[in-house]
Amino acid sequence: MTKSAAQTTANLLVFAAGAAAAYVVVTTPPLRRFALRATRAWLGASIPIFFVREITRAWVESDRSALT
Numbered sequence: 001m002t003k004s005a006a007q008t009t010a011n012l013l014v015f016a017a018g019a020a021a022a023y024v025v026v027t028t029p030p031l032r033r034f035a036l037r038a039t040r041a042w043l044g045a046s047i048p049i050f051f052v053r054e055i056t057r058a059w060v061e062s063d064r065s066a067l068t
Contacts, residue, residue, distance in 0.1 A: 001009075025031045 025035050
């Protein structure tokens with residue numbers, strides 16, 4: 001088996017496993033609720049952290065001495 005064929009096979013297997021997992025989560029109400037809650041928690045934590053980091057980076061990169 002060539003390296004290219006092995007990579008293609010591995011990619012197909014990973015895609016099939018992901019699709020199967022997504023199907024199970026979408027069709028099972030408790031898992032679907034858990035996934036939605038986890039997504040909400042992840043977004044609720046990551047978006048404010050992103051903005052704080054970007055504001056901090058912008059503050060550090062701004063040339064404060066040029067303003068005086």
